[in-house]
Amino acid sequence: MKAKDKKQKVEWKKLDNASKIFPATSNNKDTKVYRLAAELYSDVDPESLQKALDLTLRSFPMYRFVLRRGFFWYYFESSDIYPKVELESTSPCSPIYIRGGKNLLFRIFYYKKRISLEAFHALSDGVGAIWFLETLIFHYMKIVHKEELGEEIPSFEYGASISQKMADSFWKNYTPKIQSAHLKKEENKSAYKIRGKKLDENRMRVIEGALSVEALLKLSREYGANITVFLTALLLYSIYLDMPKNKNKKPIVLSVPINLRSYFNSSTARNFFTTMNVGYDFQSSSHEFKDIVGLVSKKFKEELTEENIQLKLAKYMKLENNPVARIAPLTIKDIFMKIGNRFNDKKISSSISNIGKIKTAKEFEDYIKQFSVCISARAPKLTFCSYGDRLVLSFTSPFVETDIQREFFQFLSKKGIEIEITSNI
Amino acid sequence: MKYCGHCKVYIREDHDRCVLCENILEEFDGKTEEVFPEVPPFYESRLGIKIMMFISIVALVVSFGFNMIFPSEINWPILFMFAVISIWIGLIIIIQKRYHIPKKIVWQVFIVSVLAVFWDYKIGWRGWSLDYIIPIASVSAMIIMYVTAKIMNLSVSDYVTYILLDGVFGIIPIVFIVLDLVKVIYPSIISIGFSIISLSAIFIFRGEEIKAEITKRMHI
Numbered sequence: 126m127k128a129k130d131k132k133q134k135v136e137w138k139k140l141d142n143a144s145k146i147f148p149a150t151s152n153n154k155d156t157k158v159y160r161l162a163a164e165l166y167s168d169v170d171p172e173s174l175q176k177a178l179d180l181t182l183r184s185f186p187m188y189r190f191v192l193r194r195g196f197f198w199y200y201f202e203s204s205d206i207y208p209k210v211e212l213e214s215t216s217p218c219s220p221i222y223i224r225g226g227k228n229l230l231f232r233i234f235y236y237k238k239r240i241s242l243e244a245f246h247a248l249s250d251g252v253g254a255i256w257f258l259e260t261l262i263f264h265y266m267k268i269v270h271k272e273e274l275g276e277e278i279p280s281f282e283y284g285a286s287i288s289q290k291m292a293d294s295f296w297k298n299y300t301p302k303i304q305s306a307h308l309k310k311e312e313n314k315s316a317y318k319i320r321g322k323k324l325d326e327n328r329m330r331v332i333e334g335a336l337s338v339e340a341l342l343k344l345s346r347e348y349g350a351n352i353t354v355f356l357t358a359l360l361l362y363s364i365y366l367d368m369p370k371n372k373n374k375k376p377i378v379l380s381v382p383i384n385l386r387s388y389f390n391s392s393t394a395r396n397f398f399t400t401m402n403v404g405y406d407f408q409s410s411s412h413e414f415k416d417i418v419g420l421v422s423k424k425f426k427e428e429l430t431e432e433n434i435q436l437k438l439a440k441y442m443k444l445e446n447n448p449v450a451r452i453a454p455l456t457i458k459d460i461f462m463k464i465g466n467r468f469n470d471k472k473i474s475s476s477i478s479n480i481g482k483i484k485t486a487k488e489f490e491d492y493i494k495q496f497s498v499c500i501s502a503r504a505p506k507l508t509f510c511s512y513g514d515r516l517v518l519s520f521t522s523p524f525v526e527t528d529i530q531r532e533f534f535q536f537l538s539k540k541g542i543e544i545e546i547t548s549n550i
Numbered sequence: 551m552k553y554c555g556h557c558k559v560y561i562r563e564d565h566d567r568c569v570l571c572e573n574i575l576e577e578f579d580g581k582t583e584e585v586f587p588e589v590p591p592f593y594e595s596r597l598g599i600k601i602m603m604f605i606s607i608v609a610l611v612v613s614f615g616f617n618m619i620f621p622s623e624i625n626w627p628i629l630f631m632f633a634v635i636s637i638w639i640g641l642i643i644i645i646q647k648r649y650h651i652p653k654k655i656v657w658q659v660f661i662v663s664v665l666a667v668f669w670d671y672k673i674g675w676r677g678w679s680l681d682y683i684i685p686i687a688s689v690s691a692m693i694i695m696y697v698t699a700k701i702m703n704l705s706v707s708d709y710v711t712y713i714l715l716d717g718v719f720g721i722i723p724i725v726f727i728v729l730d731l732v733k734v735i736y737p738s739i740i741s742i743g744f745s746i747i748s749l750s751a752i753f754i755f756r757g758e759e760i761k762a763e764i765t766k767r768m769h770i
């Protein structure tokens with residue numbers, strides 16, 4: 126015990142507001158893990174990928190943190206664990222965070238032409254993880270295609286300082302003035318629950334459909350909507366088509382995450398999102414697809430106002446600032462968060478999440494085919510992102526059945542859209 | 551790629567049937583890809599545990615049966631059963647706490663002590679568990695912890711809680727001496743002395759880190 130073995134000081138950070146729920150509610154059935162994958166035109170070289178990962182970690186110090194339990198809250202703690210790229214060998218979105226485990230909250234897989242980043246949701250949201258993956262791909266491309274690129278090596282736009290990337294944007298953008306009285310009471314009605322036969326070992330079934338952004342945009346416009354609104358309506362419709370007709374008393378409700386970075390000045394690579402619920406009651410409303418699109422479109426406009434987003438943020442912070450909630454021991458908090466989560470789950474049937482456009486330097490476009498995203502799910506969930514003109518719609522589901530996915534993709538293909546399907550099982 | 555005439559979609563992998571509608575697929579351009587790896591069932595990796603469980607049961611049945619056919623004075627199948635149970639408990643703890651080696655060591659000390667007392671009691675209380683096992687276990691645990699902390703380059707925050715726990719545990723033999731429960735007092739004295747010295751060393755030399763660790767774990 127001498128002074129010389131004093132190592133780098135261990136840093137620690139509180140979890141941001143949206144992260145707090147994930148460690149308490151993750152389990153083998155719902156791992157709260159998502160996967161971002163980049164598919165190249167040639168096989169991945171693991172050694173270069175490892176070098177690229179080492180370089181990437183320098184700009185994302187949070188990715189070397191581990192999650193630990195304190196007496197009152199969970200916290201992140203810096204570690205000296207050195208992540209290694211691995212040959213993909215597990216089912217998508219397998220558990221990452223294990224209670225009491227002291228491992229990193231992400232992993233990098235490679236398999237044939239794919240590079241996948243899997244992360245535990247407490248570490249970052251999808252938008253934050255995209256930055257990490259973009260940076261990783263940038264370094265990888267630079268290493269692997271050094272010769273072809275020659276002088277044309279593009280420089281990387283980091284976009285934000287390291288401290289900005291590590292910031293807790295919930296605290297920074299929260300205005301305590303807003304009284305909770307303004308908050309709308311959320312409907313307490315339970316939503317239709319999608320049922321099915323579970324796959325063995327809590328595995329996830331991933332079905333990806335790749336299609337042209339332009340073609341999808343054209344189709345969406347025919348219904349007077351943008352892509353997100355159109356796909357939300359189509360998912361509602363597909364779930365409706367699969368729903369046993371005696372069950373349609375309950376509304377189908379989709380949870381839609383909102384990226385708060387577009388409403389506030391933030392470039393955090395951690396979590397910064399909230400969600401809204403978009404529901405449709407098929408018992409009392411029209412069953413025409415175009416009417417569903419109209420209603421979803423209206424709901425999006427109502428929910429996504431500046432004022433409403435501010436209110437959502439205030440509501441989020443209410444619990445965090447509640448003194449009784451704060452001094453409750455973590456074990457008690459865990460129980461309450463689990464119960465709260467179960468209540469929330471009752472109010473939604475599924476979710477749809479648009480991770481957005483992924484960009485790389487123009488010089489790399491010849492080497493990258495597509496990007497895709499999927500997330501652990503207790504009911505079929507839809508996530509999507511685009512790269513250039515290629516948009517990948519990924520369904521993740523714990524069920525054997527694929528009826529919702531079939532209805533969804535058949536609707537698109539019948540409208541003349543070419544779809545390429547990939548699946549893990 | 552392949553093509554599903556029913557769904558009117560292209561399938562990139564070499565499947566026979568459509569993943570959406572289960573109809574037979576048509577050839578499209580003869581080129582298929584493998585995008586996801588095939589993941590074998592988890593069951594196989596558990597086979598080792600299953601075999602061990604089976605061997606334990608067979609061995610226990612055989613030993614009890616053998617003892618009934620050829621009775622002996624010592625009830626050795628019971629002892630054998632304790633041994634098997636201790637091994638299993640130890641194994642379960644190693645598997646469950648594989649991330650926290652110091653925690654695991656403390657748990658082992660605790661379990662060894664409890665099992666020793668129980669065993670000692672079962673075979674007619676000769677007092678060896680209090681005389682030797684508990685003091686020796688806590689001193690050796692502390693030594694093992696220092697050594698693993700050095701070898702594995704663990705940071706103070708990883709082991710400080712456990713070394714404190716073990717230090718407190720190592721002082722417990724004071725109670726045995728005071729209540730006159732031990733016949734051989736040397737191991738107890740060594741354990742108490744060693745624990746007090748280690749605890750004070752930690753507080754004196756690593757006090758700041760302990761404080762930092764406490765603020766971190768107790769943040770509200």
Ligand SMILES: [Zn+2]
Nearest residue numbers: 554557568571
């Ligand atoms: Zn089909």
